[in-house]
Amino acid sequence: MTMEGSATGSQGRKRPAADDEEDKVPELDPEEDEQYQDYVPKKHRKSALKEELTSQRQKERKEEAERVVRDRVADEKKKRGIANSLLAVSQKLRQEEEANQDGREEAERDHIKNEEDALLEQVQLQMSTPLISVRERAKGISYTERMPSIGMWQPIRKYRDMPDEERIATREKFFIEVNGKDIPAPIKRFEEMRLPKGILEGLKLKGISRPTQIQMQGIPAALMGRDIIGIAFTGSGKTLVFGLPMIMVSLEMELRAKVTNTEGPYGLIIAPSRELAHQTYEVLEFYTDQLAEHGFSKLRAVLTIGGLATGNQATAIRKGCHMVVATPGRLNDLLTKKRMSLVQCQFLCLDEADRMIDLGFEEEIRNTLDHFRGQRQTLLFSATMPKKIQDFAKTALVDAVVINVGRAGAANLDVIQEVEYVKQEAKLVYLLKCLQKTPPPVLIFCENKSDVDDVHEYLLLKSVEVVAIHGGLDQEERHEAIKSFKEGSKDVLIGTDVASKGLDFPAIQHVINFDMPKEIENYVHRIGRTGRCGRTGVATTFVNKNQDETILLDLKALLVEAGQHVPPFLAALDPDTGGKEEEEIGGVKGCAYCGGLGHRIANCPKLENTRQKTTASQKDYLTTGGNRYSGTEGYAGDW
Numbered sequence: 001m002t003m004e005g006s007a008t009g010s011q012g013r014k015r016p017a018a019d020d021e022e023d024k025v026p027e028l029d030p031e032e033d034e035q036y037q038d039y040v041p042k043k044h045r046k047s048a049l050k051e052e053l054t055s056q057r058q059k060e061r062k063e064e065a066e067r068v069v070r071d072r073v074a075d076e077k078k079k080r081g082i083a084n085s086l087l088a089v090s091q092k093l094r095q096e097e098e099a100n101q102d103g104r105e106e107a108e109r110d111h112i113k114n115e116e117d118a119l120l121e122q123v124q125l126q127m128s129t130p131l132i133s134v135r136e137r138a139k140g141i142s143y144t145e146r147m148p149s150i151g152m153w154q155p156i157r158k159y160r161d162m163p164d165e166e167r168i169a170t171r172e173k174f175f176i177e178v179n180g181k182d183i184p185a186p187i188k189r190f191e192e193m194r195l196p197k198g199i200l201e202g203l204k205l206k207g208i209s210r211p212t213q214i215q216m217q218g219i220p221a222a223l224m225g226r227d228i229i230g231i232a233f234t235g236s237g238k239t240l241v242f243g244l245p246m247i248m249v250s251l252e253m254e255l256r257a258k259v260t261n262t263e264g265p266y267g268l269i270i271a272p273s274r275e276l277a278h279q280t281y282e283v284l285e286f287y288t289d290q291l292a293e294h295g296f297s298k299l300r301a302v303l304t305i306g307g308l309a310t311g312n313q314a315t316a317i318r319k320g321c322h323m324v325v326a327t328p329g330r331l332n333d334l335l336t337k338k339r340m341s342l343v344q345c346q347f348l349c350l351d352e353a354d355r356m357i358d359l360g361f362e363e364e365i366r367n368t369l370d371h372f373r374g375q376r377q378t379l380l381f382s383a384t385m386p387k388k389i390q391d392f393a394k395t396a397l398v399d400a401v402v403i404n405v406g407r408a409g410a411a412n413l414d415v416i417q418e419v420e421y422v423k424q425e426a427k428l429v430y431l432l433k434c435l436q437k438t439p440p441p442v443l444i445f446c447e448n449k450s451d452v453d454d455v456h457e458y459l460l461l462k463s464v465e466v467v468a469i470h471g472g473l474d475q476e477e478r479h480e481a482i483k484s485f486k487e488g489s490k491d492v493l494i495g496t497d498v499a500s501k502g503l504d505f506p507a508i509q510h511v512i513n514f515d516m517p518k519e520i521e522n523y524v525h526r527i528g529r530t531g532r533c534g535r536t537g538v539a540t541t542f543v544n545k546n547q548d549e550t551i552l553l554d555l556k557a558l559l560v561e562a563g564q565h566v567p568p569f570l571a572a573l574d575p576d577t578g579g580k581e582e583e584e585i586g587g588v589k590g591c592a593y594c595g596g597l598g599h600r601i602a603n604c605p606k607l608e609n610t611r612q613k614t615t616a617s618q619k620d621y622l623t624t625g626g627n628r629y630s631g632t633e634g635y636a637g638d639w
């Protein structure tokens with residue numbers, strides 16, 4: 001069967017004929033008929049529809065699944081987003097807080113530093129002109145070259161050639177800190193220091209076999225002709241660091257040409273108290289005697305201190321001398337009256353240098369410098385030397401070497417420090433009990449002369465073998481007291497701070513501070529009379545509510561630093577500075593003015609005291625002509 005008019009046929013399907021005209025079917029041109037659709041059989045159309053529906057449904061399902069996933073991710077993100085932002089916010093806040101805190105602390109530190117710099121500047125202004133001679137300043141003379149070494153001294157080859165790393169390692173091993181240029185290597189044996197036989201024999205006789213840290217580094221530097229600031233704890237043998245080089249200067253001069261009438265001195269040591277000057281003089285005498293026994297001429301040292309007849313001292317100097325040991329006032333007296341000259345002097349040492357400046361002898365030192373006629377080698381020593389004194393002192397030095405053994409102002413670790421709370425009225429009675437702690441010799445310190453007298457009287461009544469020393473006694477009494485105590489005929493010596501600086505009594509067992517000194521530096525010097533050169537000693541300090549809290553805070557910090565027991569009443573004290581006092585700000589820990597670790601310079605009671613004293617003495621001076629030595633408590637008359 002054929003089908004006419006088939007869509008696929010070119011002629012099309014033909015309908016059965018009914019009426020030719022009517023039945024005539026118009027011919028269709030697929031190109032022209034937009035409605036035209038190819039015929040698709042029903043079966044195919046169904047499967048196509050089915051396919052279409054399936055794919056539609058798949059598409060929808062896929063879209064639905066994607067939407068669900070998208071929603072879930074969005075949810076998740078949303079959730080995480082919240083968590084993130086909370087964490088982030090808190091972190092951010094914390095960071096900001098920390099940054100603020102850091103910023104605040106830095107700002108606070110900067111503020112403290114600026115304030116302290118300003119205060120130090122004021123202090124420097126108060127200390128007026130630098131520590132140099134007025135004459136030299138007027139003439140515009142300043143020295144820039146170092147002095148030549150003493151007698152062309154050089155270290156032996158082993159030390160000359162010592163590599164830097166080895167020098168550093170040795171210093172580290174012995175806790176020696178140095179500052180300055182071209183510092184010679186520390187020398188570990190006296191025999192390697194190129195000292196004359198007489199001196200080496202003298203050291204042996206004194207039982208001194210090995211140099212202490214300050215001696216290892218200080219003696220070679222001094223023999224090299226260097227200017228030195230030497231800081232080392234009490235009893236560490238500083239006297240020999242300047243004493244031996246000064247003897248070497250004198251020996252060199254003597255070997256060049258015999259010292260005759262009116263010549264000399266070539267070396268000068270200034271000390272803050274008569275007793276200390278006397279002690280140093282004895283050390284010089286001992287070693288020069290030893291040199292004389294070993295074939296050298298006897299080098300002459302002269303002691304010029306207050307309290308002894310000026311005439312005898314002037315005569316001794318006029319006969320020609322190599323060395324002078326002096327207290328500042330008497331020295332100035334002799335210089336001003338032209339009974340002594342420093343024209344040939346080329347070696348100057350200020351022992352306990354900071355103490356002298358503190359005690360108001362700055363002007364005497366400057367006047368003394370005026371009497372030199374050329375450059376000299378200058379050495380400054382102390383166990384305490386706060387930054388301001390170091391800076392000030394450096395103005396007197398040329399290309400100085402600074403040698404530090406331990407922190408300036410730290411207590412000697414060989415001293416066991418005990419601090420006891422004793423009521424004012426119970427002190428005397430408790431003192432008797434306290435004296436039983438150790439066998440003699442015992443040293444007792446009081447803050448003022450009248451307390452010394454009271455304690456002295458009380459102990460005499462209790463039959464204690466006791467002597468006393470203070471600035472109000474005449475020189476004879478002072479000398480006798482020290483002598484009998486040194487010889488052991490007296491068990492106890494009571495004194496003011498006149499006995500606290502540099503005095504070297506044999507094997508003191510116990511130092512008792514009947515009262516806490518007003519300055520922590522004095523405490524360090526006082527307790528340093530025991531525990532000397534390797535021995536141990538005990539120091540007991542009475543404190544009570546009469547003490548200023550700042551000094552107790554200094555004491556507490558010192559005890560902590562030295563690893564000592566801190567009694568509960570001190571432990572309970574809390575500074576209101578938030579720990580800033582012990583931080584290193586601007587290179588300074590604690591107070592730059594007095595070296596106390598318990599406060600900073602802004603709260604320094606000593607600075608305040610000095611200010612008040614300066615103002616008062618300026619007033620006195622203007623109205624009454626004043627006494628320049630009124631501030632030298634305990635030292636009165638020393639000049």
Ligand SMILES: Nc1ncnc2c1ncn2[C@@H]1O[C@H](COP(=O)(O)OP(=O)(O)OP(=O)(O)O)[C@@H](O)[C@H]1O
Pocket residue numbers: 206207208209210211212215232233234235236237238239240382383501502503504528529532533
């Ligand atoms: N290398 C050493 N070995 C052993 N003893 C020494 C040594 N050097 C010095 N001495 C002795 O140590 C004691 C203390 O010395 P010196 O008085 O010089 O100490 P110092 O550091 O000046 O103390 P201060 O700061 O109290 O004045 C003296 O009796 C001294 O003879």
